[in-house]
Amino acid sequence: MINKEWMTIVAKEQIAKDTIEMTLSGSAVIDTAEPGQFVHINVGTNNTNLLRRPISIADVNKKEQTITIIFKIIGTGTDQLSKYTVGQELDVLVPCGQGYPISKVTMKKALVIGGGIGVPPLYYLAKQLQQKGIEVTAVIGFQSEEHVFYESKFSEIGSCHVVTDDGSYGFKGYVTDVLDQVDIAYDYYFSCGPTGMLKAVSKKLEDKKGYISIEQRMGCGIGACYACVVPTSEPNGFKKICKDGPVFEAKEVVL
Amino acid sequence: MINKEWMTIVAKEQIAKDTIEMTLSGSAVIDTAEPGQFVHINVGTNNTNLLRRPISIADVNKKEQTITIIFKIIGTGTDQLSKYTVGQELDVLVPCGQGYPISKVTMKKALVIGGGIGVPPLYYLAKQLQQKGIEVTAVIGFQSEEHVFYESKFSEIGSCHVVTDDGSYGFKGYVTDVLDQVDIAYDYYFSCGPTGMLKAVSKKLEDKKGYISIEQRMGCGIGACYACVVPTSEPNGFKKICKDGPVFEAKEVVL
Amino acid sequence: MIDLTTTLPGLSLKNPIMPASGCFGFGKEYSDVFDLNQLGAIIIKAATKEGRYGNSTPRVAETSAGMLNAIGLQNPGVENIIDNELPFLAKYDVPIIANVAGSSVEEYVEVTKAFTRTTAIQAIELNISCPNVKEGGIQFGTDPGLAAEVTSQVKEASHVPVYVKLSPNVSNIGVMAKAVESAGADGLSMINTLTGMQINLSSRKPLLANKTGGLSGPAIKPVAIRMIYEVKQQVSIPIIGMGGVMTAEDVLEFLLAGASAIAVGTANFHNPLVCPEIIEALPSVLKQYGFDSVEDAIGKGHEHAYTGLSRA
Amino acid sequence: MIDLTTTLPGLSLKNPIMPASGCFGFGKEYSDVFDLNQLGAIIIKAATKEGRYGNSTPRVAETSAGMLNAIGLQNPGVENIIDNELPFLAKYDVPIIANVAGSSVEEYVEVTKAFTRTTAIQAIELNISCPNVKEGGIQFGTDPGLAAEVTSQVKEASHVPVYVKLSPNVSNIGVMAKAVESAGADGLSMINTLTGMQINLSSRKPLLANKTGGLSGPAIKPVAIRMIYEVKQQVSIPIIGMGGVMTAEDVLEFLLAGASAIAVGTANFHNPLVCPEIIEALPSVLKQYGFDSVEDAIGKGHEHAYTGLSRA
Ligand SMILES: Cc1cc2nc3c(=O)[nH]c(=O)nc-3n(C[C@H](O)[C@H](O)[C@H](O)COP(=O)(O)OP(=O)(O)OC[C@H]3O[C@@H](n4cnc5c(N)ncnc54)[C@H](O)[C@@H]3O)c2cc1C
Ligand SMILES: Cc1cc2nc3c(=O)[nH]c(=O)nc-3n(C[C@H](O)[C@H](O)[C@H](O)COP(=O)(O)OP(=O)(O)OC[C@H]3O[C@@H](n4cnc5c(N)ncnc54)[C@H](O)[C@@H]3O)c2cc1C
Ligand SMILES: Cc1cc2nc3c(=O)[nH]c(=O)nc-3n(C[C@H](O)[C@H](O)[C@H](O)COP(=O)(O)O)c2cc1C
């Protein structure tokens, strides 16, 4: 069940270059929100931004009935979203899609691998994994120092390795380079980030069990329009990212 | 010379049903603004309201460098305009068009006849006429009591007759009915209002000398696009309302 | 009481509002968001003979007051639709219109014949205007002779009334409308999307993998209104109107132009509750503009003699 | 230094930006707002043989991200334009393109011939696509044979290069483009407006007195980009692109699609300074996306083989 809700912005902060953290307060539906799910936000007034914008759920506070999102300003929609202020309301579809199936897999150690705006959903995931007593290591990559966020939050949960494209902070290179250099033990990996990164990660970790979360341009966001399909490994098979995903077992889909 | 200016909203008040009075502060160009001229306002953000909205100058305060506009919310553009708040800036073309040629005509007594949102420009006109020592009588018409505005302001200048369509305030009927019932002495009349009213007024006052201000849907607002033409009494003659008007000698144009 | 009912060949509608083909899947997803029984009808996603995967992604892009799509007729195939999708919709008291697509006259006919084994559909929308498939689709929509040919053959094969969905990408929409009317169409559905493109400045390539896509949304409403107005003067079969409808006021504009029912496409993506919200607002909008019923308003924008529009 | 210059038949432009015909009058009004010497060129309002009054008002309406206009070719007639309007423009160091309109091949030719007595124009834009006049205009724009006929006759009569302005209201823009290229056109200008309509709910009538009007503005940009991209693959003459340009980023999108210069229409009404503002922003936008010059960017959106677009 997806709900269309007016959620109130209760907090807003810039946490890195062009990167905004926003906390939204809503009703009981968020109780069911799982790590890896997303919200589909109507950012526009009138007809300017006709399509909603998908943004991952980065954290959930069930007591306060709030969810947190983190987004980067990259175009007209996220720019418009960044102009909303505390106290204003947002028209949101929540929660959308299927999250990481953490209740269905058993493990002792987990590795989360995030890149850029793929990092946010992994934070709520890491928190949930930690609550279940699972040891979490995080590898998170950003363009450069000024884009880094949530390092300390991940460090509270487990060990956290930061990598930047230009080496201005932490390791230099890509998240996959960290995997080469640091020896991390884990049963499952969970990854989210740009398609290029996900390709590299799932190739490198071919022999491991893992889940990835994919992005695609969306129309409806609820599975009706077939805009966001991804081919699966079966012949002619496909899944809808907005409804069957955005999280998939790494081997299930063809990137 | 028309200027494109960012003017700051320094005051905003609802003065009647759906009717907003807004005062804008700008630079020296407003020194040249004449009664009957208008401003052409970009009300939209992005592409929602692509065309500017023409709104008459209702008052000018040269000392404070402000102009006042009064507008009625009738559609998306005026609705958008009504949402701006004190302190925000508006993108305005100012001043546009030709006003009432009060420096070119000599008279002792003047009659101003306004209907609805045609009333605002007549206020600044009446003030200017009064300053020149001319006796001003005003006849102003509105839909109903809740739409009436500026009666007291006109009364400060001269005698003022209010008429409402439904008789809920003042005379019942149209402004032309007042002209039938009240004996007003004047050398020139000056009228602004809906085309229907202007037709009725100029027909009734056929034998009098007068000026009318006309409305038409506009594109450019500066005379380049030919959207706003009005036929003149000469064969094949025409004038552009935005540039040659909106004020014309009543006999010059064919409504 | 404002009467929202309207009757078209094969369709007795409690209100004139239906989701447009391709924008509502087969209804299941939206049934999670609102009660489908509120709808006047539902036009389901295009059916082809075999299942199709469609185009590569990205398949959608946003434009000013509109969007481009190049889904490419992805669907599970007509047999699958009949067996696995229609039973769900049959539970609702809402007429279903099946959108039939194909790459050849034969395929259109076969899909239509396949549908004859179900009573779950009340009409066919013959999609001769889909711009996003390599073979077939749009040339039927731009050639009056081909359009008439496919119409008459599908009409013969069909057990329910046939509405032909016209493409706006034509020089003369009236000619197309008259051609399919003569060929036996029971009604028209218009408009489909205008062909458009967006180029990504960074990649220097068309944003959609298919390069071109169909433009829909409020941006195209003036074109839709013009074409419906023009066609209404030239045919006597009813029109299901669509193209950029966002509000109940838009619905009235389409009724005045001559549409007898209205499909809502892109707006569902902006607001998944848009159909029920329009249905709720419609009575007061009709009343505000002086109409007692939907049927009252149909074609009322034609007060004056037809003076030939742009092509006189 | 980013090089903004670009050269087209008859036109040596300091930058690729020019106001579109009908949206800038004969330049006088905008010269009150900015220095016209900043412009790459100016396309003046349509000229017919005799002066025309045009259509009744209202002549414009606003739509979602666009507008409709039905001015109806109001202009003082070609002789008047040459004697009373061009001398003012001749004072500027800016190439002038005259937009030629008519109701018959003869009128087009006579207007073109009249222009031969002035050196104040550097090119002709042959307007075979104006949708807002009762006779002539658009049928030339939708019939390849007629379009070729009028092109070759005007070309013969003209002392300057001829750019043919294409209508988007056609089933196949490539066929039109190739027809006028074969007939001798030196360049193309595209697109003109899409025919549209808006109905006023209160009056229950089309809002424009002319009923239909031409849709312009950002709403039509995806159609313009698609048509230019498609035509660029099929002709070798240069294209002046237009349709919904608001920003320097839009200009780059048109260059990538294949336009060699860009006209700005509706945006002038939104912001009378839009042309100089675009010209100022263009170098940094070109640089941001990796181009050193305007000519560098032309057609760079065609990295892949032409796969036939929507009609393959
Ligand atoms: C499941 C999912 C979760 C996401 N989570 C986050 C998140 O937590 N934080 C964050 O910053 N971003 C996230 N994104 C990406 C985010 O949706 C885009 O950055 C955003 O839509 C861009 O909108 P825009 O108007 O600023 O950009 P524009 O480029 O102007 O957008 C134009 C159109 O393209 C779409 N679009 C552009 N980029 C993307 C993209 N990368 N993925 C999908 N659609 C895109 C937009 O939605 C819009 O329809 C997520 C995407 C998906 C699919
Ligand atoms: C010279 C002049 C002076 C004016 N002065 C005032 C004034 O002082 N106060 C005031 O309230 N109104 C005034 N108007 C009318 C005002 O411009 C319109 O009410 C306003 O443009 C409506 O915009 P909208 O978006 O709310 O309505 P919509 O109907 O949504 O507008 C759609 C389009 O139609 C145009 N339009 C609609 N109504 C009119 C109209 N009556 N005249 C011209 N264009 C119209 C709009 O500008 C817009 O382009 C004046 C008009 C003119 C021409
Ligand atoms: C994502 C999407 C998919 C579509 N798929 C189909 C389709 O399968 N068959 C069809 O006839 N029309 C299809 N259309 C066109 C719509 O049914 C409708 O004619 C068009 O979008 C105009 O209406 P709108 O502006 O309300 O969206 C599709 C439109 C969109 C946006």
Ligand SMILES: Cc1cc2nc3c(=O)[nH]c(=O)nc-3n(C[C@H](O)[C@H](O)[C@H](O)COP(=O)(O)O)c2cc1C
């Ligand atoms: C008010 C108006 C008047 C126009 N007059 C003409 C004209 O006289 N001749 C012509 O070829 N095009 C004319 N056009 C079309 C424009 O030149 C241009 O092709 C079209 O508007 C698309 O560009 P835009 O979206 O930037 O406005 C006119 C457009 C508008 C809006």
Ligand code: FES
């Ligand atoms: S966005 Fe519509 S199916 Fe995924």
Ligand code: FES
């Ligand atoms: S609005 Fe353009 S000429 Fe008057």
